[in-house]
Amino acid sequence: MSEVADFKPGLEGVVAVETEIAEPDREGGVLRYRGIDIEELVGRYPYERVWGLLVDDDLDSVMPDPEPYEPARLTGDAPADLQAETARLAGHWALGKLNEISDEQAREDLGRLSSQMMGIVARSARLADGKADSVPHEVVASGRTAAEKFLLQWRGEADARHVKAIDTYWICTAEHGLNASTFTARVTASTGADCGASLSSAVGALSGPLHGGAPAYVKPMLEEVAAMGDPERWVRETLDAGKRIMGFGHRIYRAEDPRSRILKRTAHELDSPQVEIAEQLEEVALAELERRHPDRPLKTNVEYYSALVLDVAEIPPPLAPAMFACSRVAGWSAHILEQKRTGRLFRPSARYVGPAPRSLQPA
Numbered sequence: 485m486s487e488v489a490d491f492k493p494g495l496e497g498v499v500a501v502e503t504e505i506a507e508p509d510r511e512g513g514v515l516r517y518r519g520i521d522i523e524e525l526v527g528r529y530p531y532e533r534v535w536g537l538l539v540d541d542d543l544d545s546v547m548p549d550p551e552p553y554e555p556a557r558l559t560g561d562a563p564a565d566l567q568a569e570t571a572r573l574a575g576h577w578a579l580g581k582l583n584e585i586s587d588e589q590a591r592e593d594l595g596r597l598s599s600q601m602m603g604i605v606a607r608s609a610r611l612a613d614g615k616a617d618s619v620p621h622e623v624v625a626s627g628r629t630a631a632e633k634f635l636l637q638w639r640g641e642a643d644a645r646h647v648k649a650i651d652t653y654w655i656c657t658a659e660h661g662l663n664a665s666t667f668t669a670r671v672t673a674s675t676g677a678d679c680g681a682s683l684s685s686a687v688g689a690l691s692g693p694l695h696g697g698a699p700a701y702v703k704p705m706l707e708e709v710a711a712m713g714d715p716e717r718w719v720r721e722t723l724d725a726g727k728r729i730m731g732f733g734h735r736i737y738r739a740e741d742p743r744s745r746i747l748k749r750t751a752h753e754l755d756s757p758q759v760e761i762a763e764q765l766e767e768v769a770l771a772e773l774e775r776r777h778p779d780r781p782l783k784t785n786v787e788y789y790s791a792l793v794l795d796v797a798e799i800p801p802p803l804a805p806a807m808f809a810c811s812r813v814a815g816w817s818a819h820i821l822e823q824k825r826t827g828r829l830f831r832p833s834a835r836y837v838g839p840a841p842r843s844l845q846p847a
């Protein structure tokens with residue numbers, strides 16, 4: 485088959501790896517981590533054990549606690565801080581290259597990095613709140629779960645509703661197959677780079693609104709719809725202007741996104757003040773998207789109700805991509821380890837469509 489015939493823009497449908505970790509079930513609307521439906525995990529196991537399930541295939545394995553660490557130079561822009569500090573940690577801890585260290589060493593590096601990445605986001609968020617100091621390590625260590633420790637490191641206190649919101653969000657978004665950021669992590673890992681570089685590059689890949697950043701846009705969107713008081717008109721005008729409705733559509737799912745279902749339920753359980761307007765908008769948006777795109781199911785995706793759940797925990801919208809990165813450290817780590825075991829460098833091809841050969845010499 486020719487290269488031209490193989491060309492798939494965005495690599496949609498191209499199978500680039502085999503994975504034992506997770507792959508969303510396109511038609512079924514179910515997400516399983518190592519074979520276990522996430523419905524069975526939420527509310528029963530805290531995030532740090534789901535991390536163990538994804539990375540070690542063991543729910544009794546736990547992501548380690550964050551070590552005392554002083555980030556070098558935070559700015560309060562959490563995704564940028566996270567990307568920079570994660571790369572810097574590789575140097576600070578003198579991490580070995582993936583092609584030179586054992587699987588056990590890589591697993592240890594990923595555990596240390598994962599929990600530290602949560603700490604970096606918490607510290608950056610604290611700085612954005614105007615607090616340049618840090619919460620004492622023993623206060624952070626007194627938290628019972630990763631979500632509680634995260635909130636303690638950020639705010640010095642951890643409200644139980646906020647803990648539940650973050651833990652549920654983190655579990656729902658911990659892993660999702662070969663999405664853009666996970667692919668990025670695997671591409672970097674495939675070069676033999678260290679775990680810090682692999683995770684840092686993944687953070688950069690999810691800082692855009694099309695992957696992981698959408699919750700940041702959902703809350704202001706719901707406020708706009710509530711202020712207008714006419715969801716139908718808002719949807720019509722938005723689509724007529726050629727804009728996308730944030731929180732709808734998915735590259736993989738053609739059925740309901742199972743994470744959206746769990747997060748919607750959680751938004752109700754936690755009495756999200758925006759759940760009513762969100763449901764009104766969802767109803768008209770789904771109907772109008774179906775009318776305009778009858779051949780392409782555009783359903784509610786994970787990011788829509790994530791925004792409400794994160795709002796319950798008083799997460800400011802700009803922090804949404806960094807919160808997503810915190811949850812995804814599990815999936816990324818699992819994939820980096822899996823990639824290390826394959827030892828195969830990624831090198832897809834491009835079809836050249838540029839200028840024909842030409843000379844710089846005058847004709």
Ligand code: COA
Nearest residue numbers: 693694695696698727728729730731732733734735785787
């Ligand atoms: N609102 C309005 N129209 C949408 C839409 C949305 N949220 N998502 C897709 N569409 C439309 C596109 O405009 C396009 O229409 P066209 O064929 O008339 O040009 C068609 O559906 C297919 O879009 P495409 O970009 O090819 O779909 P995709 O599968 O590559 O995109 C997303 C997936 C997630 C990037 C896309 O649905 C999107 O941008 N959603 C909004 C952002 C978001 O929620 N991101 C979080 C993802 S978890």
